[in-house]
Amino acid sequence: MEARSSARERRAAQPAGSPELSREPTLATGCRAIRLTELPVASQAGRVDRPGSASGSGREPLPVLLQQAGLLGGLRPGRRLAPRALSYTPGPLRNRPARAPIHCRTPNRRAGAQRPTHPAAKAPSRYSPLALCDIIHFPLDYLASLVGRALGVVFVSGKDKREQVSRDRPLILTSPGKCAGCNKCIARCPSPDANSSVLAGDSSFVSVDPLRCIACGACLRACDHDARYFEDDTEAFFADLARGTPISVVVAPAVRANFPRPELLLGFLKSQGVRLAFDVSFGADITTWAYLKVIGERGLDSVIAQPCPAIVNYIERYLPDLIGRLAPVHSPMMASAIYLRRYLNATERIAFLSPCVAKSDEIRAAETGGLVSYNVTFSGLLRYLERRRARLEESSPAGYDDLGCGLGLLYSRPGGLRECVEHVAPGAWVRQIEGPERAYPYLHAYGERLRAGKPVPLLVDILSCADGCNLGPGTTGEAALDDIDATFNALKASRIAQRDGWLRKPASLLRYFEKSLRVEDFQRSYRSRAEEISRTEPGAAAIAQAFAAMR
Numbered sequence: 001m002e003a004r005s006s007a008r009e010r011r012a013a014q015p016a017g018s019p020e021l022s023r024e025p026t027l028a029t030g031c032r033a034i035r036l037t038e039l040p041v042a043s044q045a046g047r048v049d050r051p052g053s054a055s056g057s058g059r060e061p062l063p064v065l066l067q068q069a070g071l072l073g074g075l076r077p078g079r080r081l082a083p084r085a086l087s088y089t090p091g092p093l094r095n096r097p098a099r100a101p102i103h104c105r106t107p108n109r110r111a112g113a114q115r116p117t118h119p120a121a122k123a124p125s126r127y128s129p130l131a132l133c134d135i136i137h138f139p140l141d142y143l144a145s146l147v148g149r150a151l152g153v154v155f156v157s158g159k160d161k162r163e164q165v166s167r168d169r170p171l172i173l174t175s176p177g178k179c180a181g182c183n184k185c186i187a188r189c190p191s192p193d194a195n196s197s198v199l200a201g202d203s204s205f206v207s208v209d210p211l212r213c214i215a216c217g218a219c220l221r222a223c224d225h226d227a228r229y230f231e232d233d234t235e236a237f238f239a240d241l242a243r244g245t246p247i248s249v250v251v252a253p254a255v256r257a258n259f260p261r262p263e264l265l266l267g268f269l270k271s272q273g274v275r276l277a278f279d280v281s282f283g284a285d286i287t288t289w290a291y292l293k294v295i296g297e298r299g300l301d302s303v304i305a306q307p308c309p310a311i312v313n314y315i316e317r318y319l320p321d322l323i324g325r326l327a328p329v330h331s332p333m334m335a336s337a338i339y340l341r342r343y344l345n346a347t348e349r350i351a352f353l354s355p356c357v358a359k360s361d362e363i364r365a366a367e368t369g370g371l372v373s374y375n376v377t378f379s380g381l382l383r384y385l386e387r388r389r390a391r392l393e394e395s396s397p398a399g400y401d402d403l404g405c406g407l408g409l410l411y412s413r414p415g416g417l418r419e420c421v422e423h424v425a426p427g428a429w430v431r432q433i434e435g436p437e438r439a440y441p442y443l444h445a446y447g448e449r450l451r452a453g454k455p456v457p458l459l460v461d462i463l464s465c466a467d468g469c470n471l472g473p474g475t476t477g478e479a480a481l482d483d484i485d486a487t488f489n490a491l492k493a494s495r496i497a498q499r500d501g502w503l504r505k506p507a508s509l510l511r512y513f514e515k516s517l518r519v520e521d522f523q524r525s526y527r528s529r530a531e532e533i534s535r536t537e538p539g540a541a542a543i544a545q546a547f548a549a550m551r
Contacts, residue, residue: 172208172213186206247351250278265392266397268395286513291305293514311443314464322447377474380474434463434464434465
């Protein structure tokens, strides 16, 4: 601690921009170092630059609660973080415009910043990811990887680059031969006009609009005819592992509800070539810390939690006025990936073992920077194991390679985020709401209360799935709710009662993050997609033609 304090004092005394103590990261290309500034902080339209919870709530402002917990120190509540531009000087390998390659991180020895030590942390690598499609055509992926090893460059595959475009087909699809036209999917869908009836000869089926669909999975549960299905990246994940592609996995906390012995699953995956396995519960703890820190520093009066990508999809498409209220912090999945990339210098691809279909949209979004390459759902994983006739019982158990988690493992159940926040900031006003029948109408009501100047919660813990992520659309849905709750209640009790490790005191893990992490690394932005939807509105001629066909 004394050495770290003296280092901070030296940095404070050092003139700005000093090369010796600068925290400015660099990008190593194998020929020269490219210096990067900090990632930009998303500007949040509609935010209120003042501390505290919602007006009229009668609760202590969150910065006061955090200062009492020792998390904010001398920070001044209400101070807005100014956005920071990103720029760099292109190296000799290529000349490209400045952008935010957040999938790149150089070894800590170049950045000059103190990072946490970790048993899984690799030795400083001279490899840095470059976009393969900028240099070489997709079919030459394997040859490029061999050349890259010789040149000291790691290439990100063309597949990763292509995934960062807008969705041109729905994640959820229809089997026309199975669709009975009962319209139950239309009745359950929270997205206006995401489903439409299509005539195919003498029959019809209900198709999905890829722009309007938020991939919440409500129609998957509603369909009685097995006509709806979804696509994930399970096949691509195992195919790339078989080709020797280096991949690490980040695993959703919901794995505990869907696999009786997750350690056997991890052992099987590592036997197939997976390098590292990280518990997203650790990323959830980072997200909790970042939520509280950003709310306190910016003086935000109310934010909507964003771990649920279906909720984010809905707001970006149908309620763009609420985009400024989405928490400017990455989800636990992305926080885990960022920690791997930036703090452990991992250069391999990252796969997410997931209970969620909509996570594919988050992975592909430009705002998440391509850090994660695969969305491998639990149900897709189970189908793969069945086809392979693989028995997890025959695998050797393996553990996670991370530091261990706190209460972040609760994120996957309803109210899990609320439990985490209230554990470190008692008295904070957190609204918990789940299920498509309640969640999406609540968002409309929330917006109306904002416009009317009425009190709103400090944090809205909202999930599209009624039973949380543990029984999301990417799971089999066979686990019993009481069994899940019993498992997670026992895990919560063991974490709170733990005398050794992170939770010796309620906020000890968060204080560790305060000393070791930079909150700017875990912030994100959003964009409105309402214009994309408006382009698909039928014109007067199309409407007239439809009426003529009905006659």
